[in-house]
Amino acid sequence: FDYDTAAQHIEHLLALQPKDVYGNLFRGSCRLLSGSDTVGGVADLDRAISLAPKSADVRFLVADAYTYGL
Numbered sequence: 366f367d368y369d370t371a372a373q374h375i376e377h378l379l380a381l382q383p384k385d386v387y388g389n390l391f392r393g394s395c396r397l398l399s400g401s402d403t404v405g406g407v408a409d410l411d412r413a414i415s416l417a418p419k420s421a422d423v424r425f426l427v428a429d430a431y432t433y434g435l
Contacts, residue, residue: 371391386413386420389409393406393413394434
């Protein structure tokens with residue numbers, strides 16, 4: 366996966382909509398899966414959970430990122 370290119374797109378999305386759940390999930394996953402920024406990735410995933418705390422989909426994607434990224 367091309368994490369660098371994906372990160373550029375997601376940064377643009379989050380600049381426009383910083384509270385976007387998808388954007389925070391995607392950036393957090395990219396950061397963990399690429400190993401580029403573990404602390405930032407965890408913070409993004411925590412933010413996604415805080416934005417949609419009852420979403421099973423959010424929890425699933427966070428679990429996936431932790432499973433394969435850490």
